[in-house]
Amino acid sequence: MPRYVEDPNKLNARARGLLEELRDKGTLKMKDRLAIPVQRPPVLDPGERSRWQEEVEKPLTPAQAVLESMRCIQCKNPACVKGCPVAIDIPEFLRLTAEGNFSAAIEVIKRTSLLPAICGRVCPQERQCQKDCAVGKSLKDVGLAVAIGKVERFLADWQRNQAQAPVPRIKSPSGRKVAVIGSGPAGLVVAADCRREGHQVTVFEAFHKLGGVLRYGIPEFRLPKEVVDAEIDLLRRMGVEFRTNFVVGRTRKLLDLMDKDGFDAVFIGSGAGLPVFTGMPGEDLVGVFSANEYLTRANMMGAIHPGRTDTPMFVSRRTVVLGGGNVAMDACRMARRLGAEEVVVLYRRSRTEMPARAEEVEHALEEGIEIRFLENALGVLGDESGRVRAVTVQRYALGEPDASGRRRPVPIEGDTYELPADAVLVAIGNNSNPLLTSTTPGLEVNARGNIVVDPETGCTSLERVFAGGDIVLGAATVILAMGEGRRAARSINEMLAREAIEEAADAPRAHAAPTGHWAPGRLRRRRLALGTRRRG
Amino acid sequence: MSSDFEISRVLGEGSLPPSRRRRLRRLGEDASDPAVHEGSEAVPGLPEGSLEPVPPEFEILSVETLAEKVMRMRVRAPLIAQERKPGQFILLQTDVEYGERIPLTIADADPRQGSITLIFQVVGKTTQELASLKVGDALPVLVGPLGTPTHIEKYGRVVAVGGGIGVAPLYPIVEGMKAAGNHLTVIAGARTRELVILESEMRAMADDYIVVTDDGSYGRKALVTQPLKELCEGPEPPDLVIAIGPPIMMKFCAETTRPYGVRTLVSLNTIMVDGTGMCGGCRVNVGGKTRFVCVDGPEFDGHQVDFDNMIARLGAYRDQEKRARDHACRLQALAEKHPHA
Numbered sequence A: 001m002p003r004y005v006e007d008p009n010k011l012n013a014r015a016r017g018l019l020e021e022l023r024d025k026g027t028l029k030m031k032d033r034l035a036i037p038v039q040r041p042p043v044l045d046p047g048e049r050s051r052w053q054e055e056v057e058k059p060l061t062p063a064q065a066v067l068e069s070m071r072c073i074q075c076k077n078p079a080c081v082k083g084c085p086v087a088i089d090i091p092e093f094l095r096l097t098a099e100g101n102f103s104a105a106i107e108v109i110k111r112t113s114l115l116p117a118i119c120g121r122v123c124p125q126e127r128q129c130q131k132d133c134a135v136g137k138s139l140k141d142v143g144l145a146v147a148i149g150k151v152e153r154f155l156a157d158w159q160r161n162q163a164q165a166p167v168p169r170i171k172s173p174s175g176r177k178v179a180v181i182g183s184g185p186a187g188l189v190v191a192a193d194c195r196r197e198g199h200q201v202t203v204f205e206a207f208h209k210l211g212g213v214l215r216y217g218i219p220e221f222r223l224p225k226e227v228v229d230a231e232i233d234l235l236r237r238m239g240v241e242f243r244t245n246f247v248v249g250r251t252r253k254l255l256d257l258m259d260k261d262g263f264d265a266v267f268i269g270s271g272a273g274l275p276v277f278t279g280m281p282g283e284d285l286v287g288v289f290s291a292n293e294y295l296t297r298a299n300m301m302g303a304i305h306p307g308r309t310d311t312p313m314f315v316s317r318r319t320v321v322l323g324g325g326n327v328a329m330d331a332c333r334m335a336r337r338l339g340a341e342e343v344v345v346l347y348r349r350s351r352t353e354m355p356a357r358a359e360e361v362e363h364a365l366e367e368g369i370e371i372r373f374l375e376n377a378l379g380v381l382g383d384e385s386g387r388v389r390a391v392t393v394q395r396y397a398l399g400e401p402d403a404s405g406r407r408r409p410v411p412i413e414g415d416t417y418e419l420p421a422d423a424v425l426v427a428i429g430n431n432s433n434p435l436l437t438s439t440t441p442g443l444e445v446n447a448r449g450n451i452v453v454d455p456e457t458g459c460t461s462l463e464r465v466f467a468g469g470d471i472v473l474g475a476a477t478v479i480l481a482m483g484e485g486r487r488a489a490r491s492i493n494e495m496l497a498r499e500a501i502e503e504a505a506d507a508p509r510a511h512a513a514p515t516g517h518w519a520p521g522r523l524r525r526r527r528l529a530l531g532t533r534r535r536g
Numbered sequence B: 001m002s003s004d005f006e007i008s009r010v011l012g013e014g015s016l017p018p019s020r021r022r023r024l025r026r027l028g029e030d031a032s033d034p035a036v037h038e039g040s041e042a043v044p045g046l047p048e049g050s051l052e053p054v055p056p057e058f059e060i061l062s063v064e065t066l067a068e069k070v071m072r073m074r075v076r077a078p079l080i081a082q083e084r085k086p087g088q089f090i091l092l093q094t095d096v097e098y099g100e101r102i103p104l105t106i107a108d109a110d111p112r113q114g115s116i117t118l119i120f121q122v123v124g125k126t127t128q129e130l131a132s133l134k135v136g137d138a139l140p141v142l143v144g145p146l147g148t149p150t151h152i153e154k155y156g157r158v159v160a161v162g163g164g165i166g167v168a169p170l171y172p173i174v175e176g177m178k179a180a181g182n183h184l185t186v187i188a189g190a191r192t193r194e195l196v197i198l199e200s201e202m203r204a205m206a207d208d209y210i211v212v213t214d215d216g217s218y219g220r221k222a223l224v225t226q227p228l229k230e231l232c233e234g235p236e237p238p239d240l241v242i243a244i245g246p247p248i249m250m251k252f253c254a255e256t257t258r259p260y261g262v263r264t265l266v267s268l269n270t271i272m273v274d275g276t277g278m279c280g281g282c283r284v285n286v287g288g289k290t291r292f293v294c295v296d297g298p299e300f301d302g303h304q305v306d307f308d309n310m311i312a313r314l315g316a317y318r319d320q321e322k323r324a325r326d327h328a329c330r331l332q333a334l335a336e337k338h339p340h341a
Ligand SMILES: Cc1cc2nc3c(=O)[nH]c(=O)nc-3n(C[C@H](O)[C@H](O)[C@H](O)COP(=O)(O)OP(=O)(O)OC[C@H]3O[C@@H](n4cnc5c(N)ncnc54)[C@H](O)[C@@H]3O)c2cc1C
Pocket: A122, A123, A124, A181, A182, A183, A184, A185, A186, A187, A204, A205, A206, A207, A211, A212, A213, A214, A217, A218, A246, A247, A248, A249, A269, A270, A271, A272, A273, A295, A326, A327, A330, A357, A435, A436, A468, A469, A470, A471, A475, A476, A477, A478, A479, A481
């Protein structure tokens, strides 16, 4: 039995007791709802969990989920929905959950969000739906807002444990083919949405495993791979095809997918995936890694199972992590789990500016990781064999507020020190990987290398080519990637439907030919002649 | 890597765990129809209208031993065969769950047959496993072609230096350089006579073929840098030198040509994970800048590469490998003491 911070049975019993009291009260007044304590899910004991990969936080118990949902005061003009990047009807699913109607509740979420089990776990709720929640506002603490994400996750897990998710209805074959590049959240959503319209969908993935960052980046202790597998399995059952080990731009050029292989539309969801290094002296020493490499070795190449995997993992006792985002938090907690006795995170700004989810920061601190604010690495020092021995650290102070009102950190002259270390993990960000864009002539990118798209449609400078997710936004979030995917899928589906109608009107006999045998190249050109050319 | 080799030697060929042997899926005879992909407009292995993924991707078509511990393997990979250019490489794993990704240069390709040729030396666990595969087995992971192709043009006099197994990646480059109309000198170096590979292939293409061995058992008893130096000093110095081989050899080739100002390309074989620029594990310092071998390379100006740093980084996991080897030795000792344990 794993140890918990608070015994899950006790948490559950307390919630049940409260539920009973409330039932006796009859209709709840606003005051009663505000008086319900926020429900905290069972969490593994930090001492033990920091040596395992097991998921740290468990779902709320059903009683807790019901109780938590009862805290919602059902605003007429709900701030939570405005804060949600995909505008999930939050009060509605909370209302249904409070009634105990979990299956209806999860359906409300799935109308807008395809991956609630994932988003419930990784969304920065404190900055989105929960940020301006009326309950949190009344109680003057965003931490006391309705725990929307926890309820979302509860519902998604509940459904997954009920039975295998049912395959959604798929329209009859349209004879159209959609190529999706990248199997991250953006790509997975496009695959689902386009497949439902009856199009044949093939997802091309450079790696041998599917899921993008969900697979190689975010660790098991935060997002069990079983959750990602379930989503991919559903897509497979829907008839989506997956081609792994396929680097579009290298294995096959993007335009060849359309010109030679007959794809009618392409969605690019290739993610950010270009680690930023600082350029400081010593960054090439043995023992300095990008967080991407470190986490990929651990999560995807199996280095979290020492002895079983052939992929080696750098063993370190004192690890220094640079950065303050989710990637930095995952890297430092992974280092801890892989045996580092001391892990220090250096972050140039102060805690309020940390881009990581609040909960990950708390969990990291609980696991004994030290975060030093207003400090940054100036360089890495090596020993005679070229291995990391220490990091030179610069201290900062908060300067005058700049134009944006933020107080910029300024280095305190001469205030530096040496921090002994044998490994340094660089987690200061990701830029757009140029591999695909540089091998696709005519695909417009901005100065930062992100693909430029029409904000309404997700269409790129190339016709029939759409893009979304981190490759458009720069390193962002799962929910935004998903939202972008939905938008692009809608445009693709509209385009293909419109063409089908135009074709039927134009050449009824050609349409009568069995699908799957038409010459794609010819058809494509003809469609262009029909004037379906999109934004250039 | 060499320590890894020790493990495999100690434990012997039959030492693969059964689970791992099973995972190298063996394909049925009937599945190996090479005609499937030919002349098709669609993505090979993905026939139009079908939702069924078609095996036998990455099936091994032939295996042969070129020299002691040096193997040549032909693998079905129709798309890679079509797209690859000289200088590019692939990454492969012998096990999808727990395999390590290793880069190998595409030594040759036959787009009509849909196959690529890999030449490798058995040095570590992955290459050991690779060597134990038979015709009809399939690799679970093979991705490519990766890297920036060699810039092929008519330079004039090109000298290609290959050390040991480095002759294999040199082959497609030499082929391209010859086709572009260059005068071609090949210097092939090996420890001893038995390790000289691709001699007839290289002789057929080169205008001059010079072979050197460390022990003098074949050709001149010299290091590759000696004939290289002579060529640089000679009446018709090379316009371009391409050196591929162990890092230390490439380093010394670059040092040899530096005083003569002869442009020298080297092809780096660093530790890699994704091969697409995502991890930075392959980074090297070239001319004071950080470059990623898997996308910016594998070829770089040898005079600008920080070889010492690269060699140190190649040894990043030495400790772990040593520990793994000690562990394997202990297991072996245990097994010998208790044969039925
Ligand atoms: C360690 C880490 C932790 C994170 N934590 C959070 C979090 O807690 N909450 C949150 O909201 N966000 C988090 N993020 C960010 C979030 O994961 C990303 O914003 C999101 O995954 C982007 O989705 P995507 O589909 O655009 O791309 P990705 O998930 O990056 O997927 C892109 C996929 O495309 C593949 N690909 C790339 N190029 C090609 C090509 N040429 N051919 C074929 N395939 C290709 C890649 O291999 C990859 O699998 C985290 C990111 C990281 C790295």
